[in-house]
Amino acid sequence: MNTTKDNKWRDGKALERYTLIAPLLEDSLDPAKRLQMRKDIASRNGISLRSLYRYEAAFKKEGFSGLKPSERPKQHSAKLPDNFKEILEQAVQLKREVPDVESLNYYKIFLSQGKTKEEALKILAAKIAMTQNLADL
Structure with missing residues (x-):
């Protein structure tokens, strides 16, 4: 501000x-x-x-x-991971391959592909955000 x-x-x-x-x-x-x-x-x-x-x-x-309200430092959003573009591309690709799979199943698929739990959750979060953004269009 x-x-x-x-x-x-x-x-x-x-x-x-x-x-x-x-x-x-x-x-x-x-x-x-x-x-x-x-x-x-x-x-x-x-x-x-x-x-x-x-x-x-x-x-x-x-x-x-x-x-007067106290001055507060500006809040910055969490920094996106360095490989966010790759994560987003993986989420898009998976959505294309398996369009009707629920989130838990996506998570299981990511883990079976050798992703860590953290990577799987990040990809899942990107997929959910992408789905919500597409629904808003």
Whole structure:
């Protein structure tokens, strides 16, 4: 995600959270009224009471910046194996040869061809993904 875009999103979430807790920050509220307001706010906005308590605590401890979601490193998808093209070609070839075989049978065929369990599962996963992608067309 773009850093500027990410920061705008985090600022927006912090503003949303502040808007939720602002009425609860009033020092003159008695505890029963504050609890009732929390329940109403949580109910109206589809969030838990615990979240409201966390937002309040974060605001009291760190101010507005405490309401921003934490920065997280980008998640990268798992790297494809080096021989992915070969695995995909094997899955395509097997699908052509035996079009109606179920997944477990494919797995058994791969093992009988001398593939390791890991290789067989990778080929099977590629076959399933390919089948799903073709069905979406």
